[in-house]
Amino acid sequence: MNREEKKIATRKKILDSALELFAEHGYETTTVHMITERAGVAKGTFFNYFDCKEDVFCDLQTFRATLEFEKLKDIRGPILPHVREFLMEFVRFGPNSRQLVRAVLLSDLSNEKSLSNQRKMLEELKEMLIPLIVEAQNRGEFTSAIPADMIADQAIQTYMGVSFTWGMGMGDDKLITQMVASFELFFRGLQP
Amino acid sequence: MNREEKKIATRKKILDSALELFAEHGYETTTVHMITERAGVAKGTFFNYFDCKEDVFCDLQTFRATLEFEKLKDIRGPILPHVREFLMEFVRFGPNSRQLVRAVLLSDLSNEKSLSNQRKMLEELKEMLIPLIVEAQNRGEFTSAIPADMIADQAIQTYMGVSFTWGMGMGDDKLITQMVASFELFFRGLQP
Amino acid sequence: MNREEKKIATRKKILDSALELFAEHGYETTTVHMITERAGVAKGTFFNYFDCKEDVFCDLQTFRATLEFEKLKDIRGPILPHVREFLMEFVRFGPNSRQLVRAVLLSDLSNEKSLSNQRKMLEELKEMLIPLIVEAQNRGEFTSAIPADMIADQAIQTYMGVSFTWGMGMGDDKLITQMVASFELFFRGLQP
Amino acid sequence: MNREEKKIATRKKILDSALELFAEHGYETTTVHMITERAGVAKGTFFNYFDCKEDVFCDLQTFRATLEFEKLKDIRGPILPHVREFLMEFVRFGPNSRQLVRAVLLSDLSNEKSLSNQRKMLEELKEMLIPLIVEAQNRGEFTSAIPADMIADQAIQTYMGVSFTWGMGMGDDKLITQMVASFELFFRGLQP
DNA sequence: AATGAATGAGGCTTCATTCAT
DNA sequence: TATGAATGAAGCCTCATTCAT
Numbered sequence: 074m075n076r077e078e079k080k081i082a083t084r085k086k087i088l089d090s091a092l093e094l095f096a097e098h099g100y101e102t103t104t105v106h107m108i109t110e111r112a113g114v115a116k117g118t119f120f121n122y123f124d125c126k127e128d129v130f131c132d133l134q135t136f137r138a139t140l141e142f143e144k145l146k147d148i149r150g151p152i153l154p155h156v157r158e159f160l161m162e163f164v165r166f167g168p169n170s171r172q173l174v175r176a177v178l179l180s181d182l183s184n185e186k187s188l189s190n191q192r193k194m195l196e197e198l199k200e201m202l203i204p205l206i207v208e209a210q211n212r213g214e215f216t217s218a219i220p221a222d223m224i225a226d227q228a229i230q231t232y233m234g235v236s237f238t239w240g241m242g243m244g245d246d247k248l249i250t251q252m253v254a255s256f257e258l259f260f261r262g263l264q265p
Numbered sequence: 266m267n268r269e270e271k272k273i274a275t276r277k278k279i280l281d282s283a284l285e286l287f288a289e290h291g292y293e294t295t296t297v298h299m300i301t302e303r304a305g306v307a308k309g310t311f312f313n314y315f316d317c318k319e320d321v322f323c324d325l326q327t328f329r330a331t332l333e334f335e336k337l338k339d340i341r342g343p344i345l346p347h348v349r350e351f352l353m354e355f356v357r358f359g360p361n362s363r364q365l366v367r368a369v370l371l372s373d374l375s376n377e378k379s380l381s382n383q384r385k386m387l388e389e390l391k392e393m394l395i396p397l398i399v400e401a402q403n404r405g406e407f408t409s410a411i412p413a414d415m416i417a418d419q420a421i422q423t424y425m426g427v428s429f430t431w432g433m434g435m436g437d438d439k440l441i442t443q444m445v446a447s448f449e450l451f452f453r454g455l456q457p
Numbered sequence: 458m459n460r461e462e463k464k465i466a467t468r469k470k471i472l473d474s475a476l477e478l479f480a481e482h483g484y485e486t487t488t489v490h491m492i493t494e495r496a497g498v499a500k501g502t503f504f505n506y507f508d509c510k511e512d513v514f515c516d517l518q519t520f521r522a523t524l525e526f527e528k529l530k531d532i533r534g535p536i537l538p539h540v541r542e543f544l545m546e547f548v549r550f551g552p553n554s555r556q557l558v559r560a561v562l563l564s565d566l567s568n569e570k571s572l573s574n575q576r577k578m579l580e581e582l583k584e585m586l587i588p589l590i591v592e593a594q595n596r597g598e599f600t601s602a603i604p605a606d607m608i609a610d611q612a613i614q615t616y617m618g619v620s621f622t623w624g625m626g627m628g629d630d631k632l633i634t635q636m637v638a639s640f641e642l643f644f645r646g647l648q649p
Numbered sequence: 650m651n652r653e654e655k656k657i658a659t660r661k662k663i664l665d666s667a668l669e670l671f672a673e674h675g676y677e678t679t680t681v682h683m684i685t686e687r688a689g690v691a692k693g694t695f696f697n698y699f700d701c702k703e704d705v706f707c708d709l710q711t712f713r714a715t716l717e718f719e720k721l722k723d724i725r726g727p728i729l730p731h732v733r734e735f736l737m738e739f740v741r742f743g744p745n746s747r748q749l750v751r752a753v754l755l756s757d758l759s760n761e762k763s764l765s766n767q768r769k770m771l772e773e774l775k776e777m778l779i780p781l782i783v784e785a786q787n788r789g790e791f792t793s794a795i796p797a798d799m800i801a802d803q804a805i806q807t808y809m810g811v812s813f814t815w816g817m818g819m820g821d822d823k824l825i826t827q828m829v830a831s832f833e834l835f836f837r838g839l840q841p
Numbered sequence: 842a843a844t845g846a847a848t849g850a851g852g853c854t855t856c857a858t859t860c861a862t
Numbered sequence: 863t864a865t866g867a868a869t870g871a872a873g874c875c876t877c878a879t880t881c882a883t
Binding site for chain 5: 076080083114115117118121
């Protein structure tokens with residue numbers, strides 16, 4: 074492992090430790106000392122990689138960036154199967170321990186900056202979902218009795234709700250199981 | 266206003282200030298000084314009413330106590346209207362600004378103690394919901410294709426999801442509107 | 458000693474300790490811990506009185522304020538005796554240990570802000586001296602072969618020079634002795 | 650430029666950068682990182698040339714070494730012209746920006762070690778001046794009414810005073826001008 | 842010889858909590 | 863009961879120094 078690779082590895086160690094600890098104790102309660110101790114580096118090393126404690130969040134990419142959403146854009150034909158698949162991908166690559174899920178939620182709420190980031194991302198997701206839902210309504214896959222934007226809202230709420238309660242320790246052992254079950258019910262409610 | 270009333274008023278002032286500030290800045294970031302300053306009392310006064318900062322939460326009763334749940338126990342006849350009504354009551358008396366909702370969510374996640382409190386409360390709620398759901402299934406109000414405990418999980422997730430996303434600034438101006446809309450969809454999904 | 462008096466006493470203790478320590482070790486080298494330890498208070502107490510370490514300088518009033526200079530304005534008759542007297546007063550009420558003198562000099566050089574403060578004060582002093590010197594020249598007390606503003610510069614330099622070298626440990630045990638001797642020579646040089 | 654020359658050049662770059670930065674920000678406030686950045690070398694390089702940060706001062710030779718003083722030893726005939734000349738040489742090769750002068754003064758006051766160094770050097774200078782002054786007194790160039798060691802003290806104070814006030818931004822643009830003017834007045838005061 | 846990542850002691854500052862008034 | 867000065871543990875961050883490359 075050369076010098077550059079080592080740097081990347083160290084950065085990753087710190088990030089992972091931070092994420093874990095935020096998950097366990099929350100942002101404010103987690104100290105830089107705790108992070109570096111878990112990462113197995115000296116305290117000073119943390120500040121070689123991040124200007125301040127808060128900056129760690131810039132790398133957390135909370136609910137994975139807009140890039141991921143692009144996959145939803147070019148769907149042709151029946152919507153439902155694609156959305157199901159997208160959902161599973163999305164969850165599979167997301168944080169996969171209750172701890173981590175809570176960490177990410179916490180970080181979203183922790184400061185005004187990441188709150189608005191997160192809100193913006195959810196708004197984007199919503200805007201991306203609406204045409205999909207409209208299309209599904211036109212195809213007769215979803216009921217048209219409920220406005221598309223309201224359905225989008227509720228899809229997001231379902232996602233957040235599962236994340237939140239699962240993060241708190243409720244539901245099935247696997248997040249994906251819980252998520253799929255909830256969305257099955259959600260889709261049932263959309264039947265025409 | 267006699268002595269006893271004054272005490273109660275002071276306690277309330279402190280509590281309200283604390284709740285507002287937790288809403289604005291989160292638990293850890295809010296200082297006792299900020300609380301007492303907003304409440305218009307001296308710092309020492311805070312500790313005349315609470316043993317420590319954390320104890321404020323004992324009075325917050327976040328997602329309102331089990332007591333409230335009792336109302337659900339003695340329902341007779343059709344379930345759905347009662348649940349609808351309960352939900353509206355529950356939301357009406359809960360925190361009604363996005364700030365406060367976020368404060369309560371944050372406080373739940375802030376420390377292990379309130380996290381487990383909250384989890385316990387949700388478990389209780391779930392246990393209380395299950396017989397209701399079973400009853401509704403027997404009555405043919407809800408589908409029996411989905412196990413009652415899973416439905417209970419999803420009801421809670423819907424509730425948390427709406428709270429969370431609404432707290433973050435999304436959805437209808439009024440939480441109750443958003444909540445009702447989401448549960449309408451939820452109930453649709455439960456149709457036999 | 459009542460509460461208010463205690464506060465003043467505590468503030469003074471901190472200030473005195475700070476000044477002493479700046480004298481012994483310089484500004485940057487002196488830690489807040491050292492200051493509070495010598496003052497006999499807790500570290501936190503320091504920050505009850507000063508927002509930050511730097512703020513101590515606001516109270517140091519280095520080479521005593523312009524107010525003192527006012528005395529020079531209304532001199533009538535022969536100048537020299539008054540100036541001698543002023544000088545002795547000025548030195549008598551100034552910092553009177555080598556340590557303190559060094560502390561004040563150090564604080565003047567420590568940051569751009571106090572540097573410009575000090576410079577401004579010296580400029581004011583100069584402006585106040587010039588008419589006095591002109592008057593003395595007219596009276597035949599001082600030579601007119603040297604421009605008044607240059608004489609003023611050199612008076613200041615003499616003052617600073619004595620302060621500096623005495624502060625460093627050189628010269629007579631008493632600053633006033635050294636200062637008077639230097640100014641006698643200075644005045645000799647001004648004879649017509 | 651061969652290897653040996655490169656080494657010298659690098660050392661000089663570091664020294665110059667250090668001096669400049671000490672001038673701008675003082676000793677403690679200047680970091681090794683700042684020095685190496687300005688010098689255009691890596692941080693580690695600094696420690697290849699100096700054992701520690703403080704050691705830079707060993708090369709600063711603040712008020713130029715005793716060696717310089719040797720010139721004063723073998724004066725024959727009238728003293729004054731030689732002293733004038735020595736003074737101009739001394740100033741000419743000294744630090745010639747207000748910044749640098751302040752840097753040197755600051756460094757002298759910054760730590761006990763350089764303070765005593767500087768004091769020692771001034772004492773030496775004084776010891777070297779005294780026989781010169783006695784000689785000048787014997788020749789009738791200087792007054793004998795003032796003890797030689799006191800005159801020596803005051804010469805040094807004049808030198809320091811000019812340096813100090815000029816460093817702070819006062820007086821003529823050129824240090825040498827200011828210095829010469831001050832010493833002319835000083836010498837006037839020494840007339841028999 | 843040059844580099845810069847890693848180290849950790851130590852500084853400044855905050856803040857929950859205590860306690861004398 | 864109300865006050866706010868005093869406390870000191872603990873946090874964040876800096877930076878001189880070391881060392882492997």
